[in-house]
Amino acid sequence: MEKTIQKVESVSPASPINLGRKIRPGETLIQSILFFCGAVSILTTIGIVYELGKEAWLFFGDPEISLVEFFTSTNWRPAIGEYGVLPLVTSTLITSVIAMLVALPLGLGSAIYLSEYASVRVRSILKPVLEILAGVPTVVYGYFALTFTTPILRLIFGQDTVSIYNMAAAGLTMGIMILPLVSSMSEDALSSVPRSLREASYGLGATRLETAIQIVVPAALSGIVAAFIVGVSRAVGETMIVAIAAGAGPNFTFNPFEAAETMTGYIARISGGDLSYDTPDYNSIFAIGLLLFAITLTLNLVSRQISRRFREVYE
């Protein structure tokens, strides 16, 4: 020991060892491996865009299929060469609108309750329940839609008006599925409003409700809108509930009690059968997938922009 210390002492004044400059191949290797792990996500995105784009290009490359027809025709019957995506889009819209009509008021209401009214103890019971609701697989919601929501709807509105497979049941059930998402995102936004604002409001004599509606909700509006948009994006991309409960076969209708296939339902049905490569059927799921990807990506980006740009910053 003594010897080495002496040695170091005798060497160090002459040439100081700079460990920071030392080249460490192991460290560099590890860093590159870790960078690769991060880059996998980029590769995934590139893969999605490339594959969807490539097959969709082949789909639209077919002389029988034109972009104009794709977006304007109201018939989707690949068997006789009619490719109008509108019926799939309208049914997606209808189920999503119904879902949001359920999820937004209930989700916002429960968020306000949890953040402004509930005591710590009540919160600690209610929040896990909402988390369980959020964790139920969507195929279970699909089962629920078919065996519970649809019979109830048929009981209320009559067997003749409501068909066995219908968009209303799918939409309502989807609303319940999205409710916890809207609720927890809105609650996060509401709780991040500083306490001083509430205190000031109470100090001026406002009731709890007046504080919540006139002070806290406007302050958290960007977060709530973002939650709403993410909810819409989830509804548009949801597959199993509509595949089970909304019916098979495209149908251009605005009647929520009729069966109509959504974009995701179509992809699930076509790819569930025996699918051979490079047929119009095969390529069409990529074209519709690309449309779906574009819609949900736009919604997610808009949501992020809103929550970032319009956030009210306090303190």
Place this chain on the structure above:
Amino acid sequence: MKDFISSATQDDQPFEKFLRRRHKIAKVWQAVFYASTLIAIVFLATLLVNISNRAFGYVAVENRIDPDTLAARPLDDLTEEELAAVIRERLRPNRVRTIERDSGALEQQTWDQLYAIVIEEIVQPKVVKSYPLLESLFFPERVRLDVAENYPQAELEFRSWLNTRFLRVPMSSRPELAGVRTAVLGSMYLILITISIAFPLGVGAAIYLEEYAIGENRINRIIQTNIDNLAGVPSIIYGILGLAVFVRTLGTFTSGAFFGVEGASTGRTLISAGLTMALLILPILIINAQEAIRAVPNSIRQAAYGLGATKWQTVWYHVLPYAMPGILTGTILAISRAIGETAPLIVVGASTFIVSDPTGPFSNFTALPIQIYNWTTRPQDAFRNIAAAAILVLLISLLSLNAIAILLRNRFSKRI
């Protein structure tokens, strides 16, 4: 509500009355907010009741042949030899030969196997009507009357569709005999493959983003934004990606042909599904792991550097052990997402009817949610019953996973 304030001052309304009115409105709305929370909980309860309602209850069973007429004594008392004799007597020789070819000579089979053959091939019980649990519990008389009236041949018995037999036997085209064995095994294999791919990649990416990607580097910012966006991509899109890349383009690898494995003829295999699922849960896993790593106090890193540790030594010996409970919790949550995911599996090409257990990563497969989807979409009532039983299996495994996650969180969160 601003109107109330202005009108109150203008009309010189008594202050007390105005205040009472404000409080009344506040109370009504509080009830509304409370109700919307309650509705969510009521829905969860309804969902569970609705599923249990179908998974248990009275069933009216009609046997093709009354089991008591098969032999002099009740079936349960017969020995192996007697059961084998009954089978030889009642079944056509061809059928007996098929059974022997599949599972060995009758004389060498166990009592349980022989008994199962007698029930499945000779007695052939058929559920002609199943009653929901609530009706079975509260109106058993009505159920009995209904059976006596409409199904005089049938016997009434209380059945739990979720039973040990249901977990042990594979898929069948007859709901009375079907089970979830292959589906549960398929799901387990799938999760194993998914996790062994996604966990190292996800934790690696999280370490890179939190520990190495310091400073406003453009590539790092792109990676972060990209991960956030990927988390919002619908799962069916991942399915399409998996179909195009893993099933089709890499088909020679994923079908096992490249490795000389006798497996599936196409790339619609467990490994394709596992890879697809790994990509699907990767963003969730990364985001959770990032949060766990971010929560490690900076003083620990400083102390390690102060003692002369390199960056990787700091990460490996100090940051990761602290962050591990959080990372594991996040991983379990990601797994529970993967277990219930159905849409990508449909697109990647899960088979709906498979009776043999999966043999390895290159075999065709089915999974629990696929089985539920398949049974739900069949028109016969009895399939709804077994779908409900399968849903219970799925929900119970999800709940136990979540319980483990919560336990982990509580146990380790006190350490730091």
